[in-house]
Amino acid sequence: xxxxxxxxxxxxxxxxxxxxxxxxxxxxxxxxxxxxxxxxxxxxxxxxxxxxxxxxxxxxxxxxxxxxxxxxxxxxxxxxxxxxxxxxxxxxxxxxxxxxxxxxxxxxxxxxxx
Amino acid sequence: xxxxxxxxxxxxxxxxxxxxxxxxxxxxxxxxxxxxxxxxxxxxxxxxxxxxxxxxxxxxxxxxxxxxxxxxxxxxxxxxxxxxxxxxxxxxxxxxxxxxxxxxxxxxxxx
Numbered sequence: 001x002x003x004x005x006x007x008x009x010x011x012x013x014x015x016x017x018x019x020x021x022x023x024x025x026x027x028x029x030x031x032x033x034x035x036x037x038x039x040x041x042x043x044x045x046x047x048x049x050x051x052x053x054x055x056x057x058x059x060x061x062x063x064x065x066x067x068x069x070x071x072x073x074x075x076x077x078x079x080x081x082x083x084x085x086x087x088x089x090x091x092x093x094x095x096x097x098x099x100x101x102x103x104x105x106x107x108x109x110x111x112x113x114x
Numbered sequence: 115x116x117x118x119x120x121x122x123x124x125x126x127x128x129x130x131x132x133x134x135x136x137x138x139x140x141x142x143x144x145x146x147x148x149x150x151x152x153x154x155x156x157x158x159x160x161x162x163x164x165x166x167x168x169x170x171x172x173x174x175x176x177x178x179x180x181x182x183x184x185x186x187x188x189x190x191x192x193x194x195x196x197x198x199x200x201x202x203x204x205x206x207x208x209x210x211x212x213x214x215x216x217x218x219x220x221x222x223x224x225x
Contacts, residue, residue: 042201042215043158090157102148103213105157 002026004106006091012112013081021076021109025093031055032074033103034066035090043090049074050096078111086113117141118216120202125221127192134188135219137202146205147178147185151198152218158201161187189221197223 005024013019025032031050035043036059045058049068060066063081068074078085088110092103119138127133147164162169164176164185175188189196202216 042217044215045213088155102160102163103158105159107157110155 004091004093004104006089006106006109008109009107010110010112012114014114015081015083017081017113018077018079019081019111020078021089021091021111023074023076023091023093023106025072025074025091026104029072029093029095029104031094031096032068032072033092033094034060034074034076035092035105037088037090037108039087046076081111081113083113086111118202118204118214120200120216120219122217123220123222125219126224127221128224129192129194131192132188132190133192133221134186135200135221136184136186137216137219138182138184139202139204139214140183141204141206141214142180142183144204144206147176148203148205149174149176149185149187150201150203150215152201153198158215161200192223194223194225197221 007022011019033048034046036046037043046060047057047066048055052068064078066076088108090105090108092105094103117140149161150158151161152158162171162176164178166178168177173190177186199218199220201218204214206212
């Protein structure tokens, strides 16, 4: 079965550069989530989209923005990168009406800021 | 008090043993409870949902105690492949922002 696809898997940037991460949710899933997980930390919710509209906002810095496109894929744009942005970024998708509450996570994009 | 608390471990357990760990939560309005498993440098994956009546899936048993505000996970006949971090996840409503992850309990099964 198709899973959540994230790209790139690994990304190395320098301070003050920009980065864009992409996420392709499971087909027919209507909700996409972005999480940031630092070393030894639990996943921190950044932002979510339901049916291509921003749904909820968590601890997403103002330097970050995200959007969901007509084909349901989502992009997380990060600007003025800081060393502390180095983390594993997970995208997850779900079907809101499924009743299970299960999130399906992608394999993550590892961002390293030098 | 943190919203979700877990003993980070590591729990070092011999293969074949039974191991249990808890997760306490502070928000009494929490509606749904889950255990996710996360392998090192991998994505979290749902292990099981936790129901008030308790639920069992093979070697895994999950319990919810609303009065004392904790959930538990019991693993019987542990296997080497059970080595992972187990994340306690709560949903308190209000959309995606209502989903809270614990920091996880690290389990190491030793041969």
